[in-house]
Amino acid sequence: MRLPHEPPGDGPNVGSLERKEEGSDLQISNCIVCNKVFQHESQEARRCPECEAENERALRRVKDIILENPGLTVQDLSNMTGLPYRQIMEWIQEGRIIR
Numbered sequence: 168m169r170l171p172h173e174p175p176g177d178g179p180n181v182g183s184l185e186r187k188e189e190g191s192d193l194q195i196s197n198c199i200v201c202n203k204v205f206q207h208e209s210q211e212a213r214r215c216p217e218c219e220a221e222n223e224r225a226l227r228r229v230k231d232i233i234l235e236n237p238g239l240t241v242q243d244l245s246n247m248t249g250l251p252y253r254q255i256m257e258w259i260q261e262g263r264i265i266r
Contacts, residue, residue, distance in 0.1 A: 192208060193206050193207070193208060194206070194207055194208070194210075194212075196212060196213070198213070198214050198215035198218050199213045199214060199218075200214055200215075200218040200221075200222075201215060201217075201218055203215045203217075203218075225248070225250055225254075226258055226263060226264075228248060229244055229248060229250065229255060229258070229264065230264065232244060232247060232248065233264070241255050241256060241259070
């Protein structure tokens with residue numbers, strides 16, 4: 168039996184984390200930072216939009232510090248920004264920061 172607010176069809180697909188909407192694949196994931204559930208189309212999405220924006224701001228801050236203080240080590244950057252060493256190394260490995 169279908170409830171009045173449910174769309175017609177075979178019923179909810181409770182176990183699915185993916186649904187198609189006009190040719191696009193929408194996926195649902197938990198943010199690796201805040202654990203919030205969010206929808207996205209990209210396979211690479213790991214952070215919710217809010218945490219991704221904060222990640223980009225932190226990356227910009229690190230890049231600005233590097234420009235102002237050439238020769239810093241990753242540990243120096245971590246100490247100056249309070250960011251985890253591994254986060255800065257991840258950006259280097261992704262090619263977002265050039266050593």
